Amino acid sequence: MPHAASPEVESSWPGAKLFVNDGPLEASEVAPLKKSYPSEPIEELRKRYNEDGYIFMKGLIPREDVLKARESYFKGLAPSGVLKPGTKPVEGIFDDAKDRLNYPGIGAGAASGNGRPGGESAEVFVDLALKQHTEPWYCEEFSKHPALYDFISKLTGWGNDTLSLKRTLLRNNTPGNKAIGVHYDQIFLRYGEPTSVTAWVPMGDVSVQGGGLIYMEDGHNVGQRIENEFTEKAKENGLTEEEAKYAFNRNMMSTGFLAEGPAGFGREHGARWLLTDYEAGDAVLHQPHSIHASTINHDPQNKIRVGTDLRFVNSARPYDKRWTNYFQFNDGV
Ligand SMILES: O=C(O)CCC(=O)C(=O)O
Numbered sequence: 494m495p496h497a498a499s500p501e502v503e504s505s506w507p508g509a510k511l512f513v514n515d516g517p518l519e520a521s522e523v524a525p526l527k528k529s530y531p532s533e534p535i536e537e538l539r540k541r542y543n544e545d546g547y548i549f550m551k552g553l554i555p556r557e558d559v560l561k562a563r564e565s566y567f568k569g570l571a572p573s574g575v576l577k578p579g580t581k582p583v584e585g586i587f588d589d590a591k592d593r594l595n596y597p598g599i600g601a602g603a604a605s606g607n608g609r610p611g612g613e614s615a616e617v618f619v620d621l622a623l624k625q626h627t628e629p630w631y632c633e634e635f636s637k638h639p640a641l642y643d644f645i646s647k648l649t650g651w652g653n654d655t656l657s658l659k660r661t662l663l664r665n666n667t668p669g670n671k672a673i674g675v676h677y678d679q680i681f682l683r684y685g686e687p688t689s690v691t692a693w694v695p696m697g698d699v700s701v702q703g704g705g706l707i708y709m710e711d712g713h714n715v716g717q718r719i720e721n722e723f724t725e726k727a728k729e730n731g732l733t734e735e736e737a738k739y740a741f742n743r744n745m746m747s748t749g750f751l752a753e754g755p756a757g758f759g760r761e762h763g764a765r766w767l768l769t770d771y772e773a774g775d776a777v778l779h780q781p782h783s784i785h786a787s788t789i790n791h792d793p794q795n796k797i798r799v800g801t802d803l804r805f806v807n808s809a810r811p812y813d814k815r816w817t818n819y820f821q822f823n824d825g826v
């Protein structure tokens with residue numbers, strides 16, 4: 494059913510509108526992300542990952558471990574005044590009496606690349622959000638969760654060579670703020686082979702309009718094609734194979750994104766966006782050429798959307814060494 498509205502998405506999202514950076518997505522422009530389960534045979538899951546460019550794993554990580562991490566995160570951010578008075582840190586409810594521009598999202602809110610988002614009045618919040626990356630509950634525990642690591646080492650067959658990269662981003666999409674643009678991850682991991690696995694892990698429940706990740710249907714093939722075309726062009730322009738591989742993709746915006754707006758990009762390519770609501774414990778594993786973006790957070794309860802992207806490589810093969818330090822603003826990636 495190429496462009497029919499999806500009943501599953503509509504039923505979990507009655508009457509609300511989905512917004513991306515360049516406006517609303519119509520019902521005919523979306524379809525549900527396919528669900529997978531840890532109880533399924535690994536060969537089956539691997540096949541699906543290869544065919545679809547992603548697997549959306551339900552309940553891969555124990556829910557209580559994810560909620561514990563969410564609670565620690567918001568306890569860390571609470572001194573900035575971001576949370577609604579009278580709510581619990583684990584809920585992560587934005588205080589809508591505050592100016593959202595003083596609480597910009599890390600990873601999507603900066604004017605260019607991965608710079609510091611917001612002005613002076615956002616400093617307290619942004620500093621606290623950055624600090625969480627090196628808190629033991631996160632960098633020693635959550636980001637190394639064995640349920641995820643073990644699953645990825647099995648899925649890839651890398652076994653003990655599976656390496657979880659130290660550079661990760663805790664992305665906090667506060668309600669109404671800018672969402673991440675259209676991209677594929679290999680652009681940012683280009684000093685390594687295109688075999689890395691990204692695990693996008695929502696830290697908490699995310700309603701369908703709550704700012705979760707969205708995937709372009711068949712986007713891994715489109716991403717691969719864009720990459721090939723770029724390489725061809727670079728060679729025509731006299732770059733060596735090595736230079737072409739490492740050159741920042743000139744087809745793209747200076748930030749590395751294919752486009753700021755998913756709506757226009759999807760229409761241009763005649764492709765739908767796959768979306769879903771997420772529960773704490775879910776994770777989406779995607780390929781380095783899979784094209785994705787995020788919706789703008791319009792959660793009805795004003796819940797702040799926090800997700801982390803954990804990346805895994807085969808340490809026995811060349812990988813992008815720029816990802817071996819904790820995330821900093823303007824760290825050159
Ligand atoms: O969380 C986001 O908004 C973006 C995450 C992402 O692009 C990724 O995990 O690769």
Ligand SMILES: [Fe+2]
Nearest residue numbers: 676677678785
């Ligand atoms: Fe990404």
